[in-house]
Amino acid sequence: MGRYLRLYGHFLQFSFSRAMEFRVDFYFRIVMDVVYYAVNLAFFKLIYLHTPTLAGWTERQTMVFVGIYLVVDAVHMTVFTNNLWHLPQAVNKGGLDYYLTRPVSTLFFVSLRDFAANSFVNLIMAAGILAWAISLNPEVLSVGNLAFLTVLLLNGVLLHYLIHLIYIVPVFWTHSARGMSDAYHIFARFQERPDRIFRGAMRVFTTAILPLSLVASFPARLFLEPFDVRIFAQLVVVTILFASLNLWLWRRGLAAYASASS
Amino acid sequence: MRGLNLGLYREVYSLEFRRLMTYRSEFWFRFVGTLLATLAMAYFLWSAVYEARGATEIEGYSLKGMVLYYLLLPLVTGISRGQEAVTVSWEIYDGSLTRFLVYPVSYFPYQYVVALAGKTLAALQLVIVVTLFTWISDFPPEMAVTPASVALGILTALVASLLSFAMVSVVEMTAFWADNVWSLNVMLMFSVNLLGGGMLPLALFPETLQQILALTPFPYVVSFPLLTLTGGLDAGQWARGMLAMTAWLGVILGLGALVWRRGMLRYTGVGI
Numbered sequence: 001m002g003r004y005l006r007l008y009g010h011f012l013q014f015s016f017s018r019a020m021e022f023r024v025d026f027y028f029r030i031v032m033d034v035v036y037y038a039v040n041l042a043f044f045k046l047i048y049l050h051t052p053t054l055a056g057w058t059e060r061q062t063m064v065f066v067g068i069y070l071v072v073d074a075v076h077m078t079v080f081t082n083n084l085w086h087l088p089q090a091v092n093k094g095g096l097d098y099y100l101t102r103p104v105s106t107l108f109f110v111s112l113r114d115f116a117a118n119s120f121v122n123l124i125m126a127a128g129i130l131a132w133a134i135s136l137n138p139e140v141l142s143v144g145n146l147a148f149l150t151v152l153l154l155n156g157v158l159l160h161y162l163i164h165l166i167y168i169v170p171v172f173w174t175h176s177a178r179g180m181s182d183a184y185h186i187f188a189r190f191q192e193r194p195d196r197i198f199r200g201a202m203r204v205f206t207t208a209i210l211p212l213s214l215v216a217s218f219p220a221r222l223f224l225e226p227f228d229v230r231i232f233a234q235l236v237v238v239t240i241l242f243a244s245l246n247l248w249l250w251r252r253g254l255a256a257y258a259s260a261s262s
Numbered sequence: 263m264r265g266l267n268l269g270l271y272r273e274v275y276s277l278e279f280r281r282l283m284t285y286r287s288e289f290w291f292r293f294v295g296t297l298l299a300t301l302a303m304a305y306f307l308w309s310a311v312y313e314a315r316g317a318t319e320i321e322g323y324s325l326k327g328m329v330l331y332y333l334l335l336p337l338v339t340g341i342s343r344g345q346e347a348v349t350v351s352w353e354i355y356d357g358s359l360t361r362f363l364v365y366p367v368s369y370f371p372y373q374y375v376v377a378l379a380g381k382t383l384a385a386l387q388l389v390i391v392v393t394l395f396t397w398i399s400d401f402p403p404e405m406a407v408t409p410a411s412v413a414l415g416i417l418t419a420l421v422a423s424l425l426s427f428a429m430v431s432v433v434e435m436t437a438f439w440a441d442n443v444w445s446l447n448v449m450l451m452f453s454v455n456l457l458g459g460g461m462l463p464l465a466l467f468p469e470t471l472q473q474i475l476a477l478t479p480f481p482y483v484v485s486f487p488l489l490t491l492t493g494g495l496d497a498g499q500w501a502r503g504m505l506a507m508t509a510w511l512g513v514i515l516g517l518g519a520l521v522w523r524r525g526m527l528r529y530t531g532v533g534i
Contacts, residue, residue, distance in 0.1 A: 025442035032445035032452075039456045046466055051315045182292050186299040193303065197310040202302060 007104060012115050019117035026118045033074070033122035037129060040066055040192070055194035060136035061224050062194070067130030068149075068223075069192055069216035072156040074126035078119040080161050083111050088171040088181075094259050107250055111161070140224055152219035155239055159215050160191070162246045166210075169246070172253030191215040211238045267366060271375045274367075278379035293387055296336050304332030321465040327402040330395075331463055331488070337391055338415065338488045339460060340384030342422035349373070351437035351444070360531040370518075374427055381423055385416050388491075406493030415491025418504070425507055426454070426483045428514040435518070438525030459485030479514070482507040 019026050044066055048059040057065065087110055090096045099109045134141065167184040174180075190198075190206050195213035198206050206213040218235050221228070282289060308328045311320070318324060323331065350369070353359035362369040392412055401407045433450050437443045455461055458480035464472055475481055486503050489495050495503065 022441045024440045025445065028440070028443070028445040028449075032449045035449045035452050039452045039461070042456060043461050046462060047311060049468070050320050050466060051311045053314045055310050183295060186295050189299070189303060193307060194310075197306045199306065202306060 004104065004108065008112060011113055015115035016117045029118040030121050033077075033119065034125065037070055037122075037125065040070060041129070055196035057194060057220075057224070060133070061220075063133035063136060064130070064224055065194060065216060065220035067126070067133040068153065068156065068220050070126040071123070071130050071153060072160050072216055074119060074123040075153075075157045076160045076164070078116050078123050079157075080111055080164065081119075082114040082116050084161075084164050084168055086114070087168050088176075091171050091253075091257065092175055096257060097259055100254075106254065107247075111165075137224065145223060149219065149223045152222055152235075155235065156215045156219050159211055159239060159242065162242050163188075163191075163210065163212065163215070165246055166242075166249065169249045169253050172256045187212060191217070193217070195221075207234065208238060211242055214238055270367060271371065274372060274375050275379050278376045279382065282379055282383060289383075297333070297391070300332050300336055301329065304329050321463070322404055323463065323465070324402050324404065327404045328463075330401065330405060330492075333391070333395075334388075334488055334491060335460065335484070337384065337388040338419050338491060339484055340387065341381045341416060341419035342483050342487050343426045343454070350431065350434045351442075351447075354435075354437040354525075354529065355442075357531050359529065370427075370431060373431075374424070377423070377427060381420065385419075388412070388416065401492075404494075407491065408493065411491055411493045414500075415487055418490040418500075419487035421504070421507060421511075422483050422487050425479060425511045425514065428511060428518055429454075429479065429483075432514060432518045432521055435521045435525050438521075438528050454480050454483050457481070458483050459488065476506075479507075479510040482510060 041063070044054075044059070044062050047054060048062070052058070054062055090099070090110065096106075096110070099106045102109055134146075164184060167180040170180055187210060191212040195203070195207060195217035198213065203213075207218075214235055218231055221231055222235070308325055312318070312325045312328075320328070350359065350373075353362070359369070362372070365372075389412065392407060395401075396407075429450060430447065433446045434443060436446060440446075457475055457478065458464075464475060464481055464485045467475065482503065486495075486507065490500060490503075
């Protein structure tokens with residue numbers, strides 16, 4: 001464990017040094033994420049001009065949901081996204097060999113090597129938005145509930161990472177991630193909507209098959225509403241099953257990896 | 263400025279069209295996937311809004327009209343925005359812009375012709391979807407979609423595509439001065455999406471904000487061609503919109519020419 005922490009410390013050091021080499025880009029990206037946050041908040045603000053509630057939530061409750069998915073997205077962008085973007089190329093061109101020969105878990109290395117230092121600043125802003133949204137709902141403010149939310153956020157980050165990974169792993173067999181990458185971007189938008197708007201087969205899809213609604217919507221419900229054991233159980237069970245599926249696919253993918261560049 | 267070599271541009275267009283059709287399954291997968299996902303998202307979100315409000319109409323849109331707005335949105339923006347072929351920032355970074363300085367073509371007309379191949383396919387997709395929808399259902403009363411409105415909508419979207427192309431080009435050209443401008447392009451995309459009517463119809467914005475937005479170029483890229491297609495504008499509104507769009511196009515093209523001239527003075531032709 002200590003070895004992994006030391007290694008991650010080196011990843012961080014290297015990533016910050018590299019980010020500061022391109023300072024203009026560093027600041028541009030910070031502004032870009034500010035625009036992204038503003039667009040997301042404005043979208044829901046505009047919807048609430050026309051309805052008193054959405055999926056059972058008032059505007060101030062929905063702002064907590066928005067804050068949760070912005071934080072989860074910011075952590076994902078900071079910690080995982082750059083790495084997962086490069087993974088298909090590493091598989092196609094044989095670059096994965098480098099990771100396979102390191103004396104640490106390959107999945108740890110390929111998932112965490114590149115830390116997006118510029119997104120880290122945005123993570124602080126996203127956390128600020130969530131803190132502001134929570135302050136609008138004083139009735140749910142308690143140390144216990146905030147601690148619970150922290151755990152739910154970490155679970156959301158894990159699920160977001162796993163959902164992204166499951167779109168990439170097929171590259172071991174298909175050798176092109178483009179179609180899957182498009183699908184990821186198309187479906188990622190579903191996690192930015194409250195789960196209760198989805199009904200029927202779509203609800204089964206977003207809460208059990210591809211657990212998009214479990215990333216932010218379920219955590220928001222567990223934080224804002226009286227504890228619902230069924231929601232919590234579904235969150236835990238689906239996370240475990242989805243993580244197991246990902247690990248199984250990853251191992252099968254590594255076994256199928258031919259190492260040859262193309 | 264080189265003269266227009268129409269034969270050469272026709273060949274470029276033809277080559278790009280064939281290139282797009284090489285990956286047909288991927289092309290149609292992306293098209294159908296985007297359409298279905300957008301439609302599903304719009305249906306579920308707006309059903310919840312109409313239900314919570316207990317209304318059958320919001321700012322002139324019935325639920326069916328609202329969902330149709332989102333169905334037509336990716337089709338119209340496929341023409342007016344498309345997958346912008348402007349790659350000038352990369353050409354500047356890796357020095358490959360140099361080849362365009364000696365080729366017998368002008369850089370931006372060349373890139374627009376490349377983009378035009380994709381826009382032709384997007385127009386075809388739009389016609390197919392509208393035709394299929396007309397067969398299986400009716401357009402709601404607030405949408406007067408006719409063959410003439412579709413033709414005018416496509417024409418308007420094509421003019422809007424010039425505006426969008428010019429906006430992206432100006433942003434991309436900041437690469438003459440900055441290390442990496444990818445994030446600026448994404449910012450522009452976010453702005454056009456929200457302020458142009460790509461996330462929700464502009465009729466749902468507060469009245470004052472709508473008036474301010476009408477003075478910006480954003481609605482002309484998304485909302486204006488879409489409203490033209492759905493018959494949401496009378497002749498006077500359409501003519502005024504075209505005039506405003508053309509004026510913005512002139513301003514941004516002028517700005518682009520200035521940035522290009524200043525940028526070329528800094529361009530070293532050395533890649534990273």
